[in-house]
Amino acid sequence: MMRFGVAKDLITPDLPTYMGGYGSFFNKPFQGIHDDLYVRTLLVQDGETKLIFVSLDLLFHDFALTEELQKWSETAFQIPADHFFLTYSHTHGGPAMVGYDDASQHSPSYERFLLERIKSCVSRAMVNTFEGTLQAGGVNGDWNINRRLSVDGELQNLPNPEGAKDDRLHVLRVLDLDGRTKVVLFNYACHPVTVRDTLYLSGDYPGRICHLLEAEYFGAMGIFFQGAGGNSRPKATAYKGMFITCTYDEMNEMAISIVQAIKLLLTNPKAMVQVQPDVAACQFKVHLEIDPYPKSHFAAIASDPASRPGLVGMANRVLNHYDHMPDYVNLPAGLIRLSADLYIAYMGGEPCYEVKRKLERLFPGVTLLFWGYADATAYIPDDQIIVEGGYEAEGSVVEYGLKGQFRPGIDKRMAEAFTAAFRAL
Template identity: 30%
Template structure:
């Protein structure tokens, strides 16, 4: 290593930031059957409130801002719902499409947010709830625009062993559950937002792990592990905590599919303490460790000293469209007929999800998947709407080892899984569920790396 390379920092951005939060907990009479094996259609109690948070990011107080919206919600069954909601937000706030990321935590214990489920028990409450989400988002964006302050956002990697591999090969039968053999990506990325006087404003947590602790027997509306994690971090830092779901296609807690909210809380504390540990090891914003020479002793000692460094203040947003191949999906009419005739409740649920997906994609051979890349000073944020496997974030980070990369699943939409090509020979849920053909993930990886090379700090 050359001497001029001997400097270590927590990279980030000097800019202006606005922060706002809102409660988005729906009433318990809303339709909330997210599991095919569930026996009930609504929750009976609230474990923890659901939250929507907004972070505005700009170079100056009056400059054009980027808006990061996070919400304790599951996924979009109906692509048109998400598109209408995001378009309403963009229009009301006079934003361009590259300025907004609406990122879902992917909790599986939240309300159903699919307008075509209007005829289900409690389904009449879905559309009004979707409108409430629009109103809350617009309010938060306007609040963030008004309350921006000068601050620094710095990032560092940590680790947390909450996530485990969930693709279980049991004597040739592929199940979705804890796989104790294959390794999981347990990378944790933590961002700390501080005012210029050192006051902590927010902690950003980017971690890949399905919030599937609470499942078919659960009776409580819940953000799953994210809620307890957020509460713990706030209690110890005094700052808001925003969660960004990573590339978690095959990742979930070891213990899941339970009805006990205490287990979800334990998972949240595990992640929360890992976040706090990572924060403890961060260098202060605007400081670096600089190699300053050697001192002869029993050994020649390399001396590193803290020194100030000027944090970058550049922001850039890029929006790309990537053509991904589709499997032969069949005709909408055929799936509708199969769904109508089906008497098995679990299979009928699977057909309903497939039908909503097919309606959004049409009958073409490819689908246009969008990809958002934000350059935030010395850090890059990559966001896309699908459920990519962890190799997506692993390969991106391997391609840019000297750059901090935040990778976000289920942002600005949702269609399905993106498993690696090697899994398409197996009969398994992620391959059966996805409308994307073999090789789609690899195309997305290659396209993302090419795009990152043009915007790399």
């Protein structure tokens, strides 16, 4: 019999902070709170093996936060660092964070507040435990759209109805021994940018889905893990060949539609399969090489009066550290086995759907959930996207403070790393 622990806690800033995401480009603080932000924790225990899953209603953070929490969890609860997994919903309605936004926008007070709230949430999950069972299922949904459109041979950030996207919504449900739903975990790949650069704090559509699930299943916790959504946006934001800013009511409509699909799935006894647990996990780094841009590239952006304030700060940061920056990054990654035929791939950055699709092909006969956004490394393209170019391959380099774009070879390095992890488990 498996054991589980659940907890959530408020992480809405209690002091003024700069906005993250789109709002950070304009160097402005939030104007108000539309809906609160949360940290949610799920403990999964199979015999002596314990896994901690943490989801945050934030854009993302550098991996140093996860490493600090892994060390703390190992000391406090004797849970190996490899068994502690933290990801971000990637809502653009959160505060500026270390690792992505410019240093002038970070709030040290909020960073301290966030760390303590996460620790408290994990600690409460460790004491709020119960025996239960785990079910897995999924449904296809048409809530996202590819955002890479070729116009006159150039990749632009525009709706592409024919482009590749991940339609699969994965759901894990935890039931207690009385058959009551205690956790609804959902995993979908789509940027939470329905209200884009609106300067109000919000968990966007993932946060709203959690609210609705918790209202539907009294005493349960909804928890979201973002997928390989680097090159997809909500379909609701696509209008007449452009991406628009939606209203909160339109965000709510998207959330209601997804919740209805989840409810239908959970009420279908043939759709949700009981997981026969065989739990194990490991984490590792994937070495990705960078093709450096010349200093003049960053200098031109830093001196361009049309550049956004946040982008100027990032370009100057690269210039100031250029000679000492490495020509590679080590991308955090991991693999989780829940049963013999149910795995979770875990990865930092903003992975594009093609990355997940190629990993799925490595493991035929296995259902593979994919959790991206474990840190703020960069967009993670596959080799084909690197060749094609576009924002995910080259346009976002300065935004992420990288020295240049990734070199081809990502497909091979991903395959080698995840295959080795699969064999080890």
